[in-house]
Amino acid sequence: MKKLALTFCLMLAFAVSTALAAEDGKALYAKCSSCHGADGSKAVMSKALKGQSAEAIVKAMQGYKAKTYGGSKKAGMENIASRMTDEQFKALGGYISKL
Numbered sequence: 001m002k003k004l005a006l007t008f009c010l011m012l013a014f015a016v017s018t019a020l021a022a023e024d025g026k027a028l029y030a031k032c033s034s035c036h037g038a039d040g041s042k043a044v045m046s047k048a049l050k051g052q053s054a055e056a057i058v059k060a061m062q063g064y065k066a067k068t069y070g071g072s073k074k075a076g077m078e079n080i081a082s083r084m085t086d087e088q089f090k091a092l093g094g095y096i097s098k099l
């Protein structure tokens with residue numbers, strides 16, 4: 001019985017943390033929608049954010065932060081990414097990949 005309760009608690013904690021991460025991503029995306037569109041469908045580069053995987057978003061954001069990624073208009077994204085954390089990139093990736 002104790003084991004069951006523990007498993008339940010862990011599942012609950014996982015569900016809550018995933019829900020929080022999703023919420024976080026949505027709140028963070030408010031800073032991005034003016035350029036990328038409310039649903040990520042505005043193509044500012046060769047392709048829109050909509051339809052990209054969470055991994056691709058995280059990689060691009062990390063790349064902008066490290067100044068190893070981007071095209072001719074990367075300065076703005078470098079500035080945005082430089083003030084964000086890996087956790088925030090992951091939350092954004094999770095949210096954007098489901099748009």
Ligand code: HEC
Nearest residue numbers: 031032035044045047057060070071072073074076077092
């Ligand atoms: C002021 C407008 C603006 C805002 C705000 C903005 N972006 Fe961007 N974003 C751009 C532009 C322009 C590019 C293309 C930059 C380049 O040439 O590399 C871009 C590129 C990207 C890319 C790379 C796309 C690809 O296909 O490689 C990602 C990922 C991205 N933005 C995510 C975000 C996220 C997440 C936010 C919010 C935290 C955000 N952007 C906010 C204008 C913006």
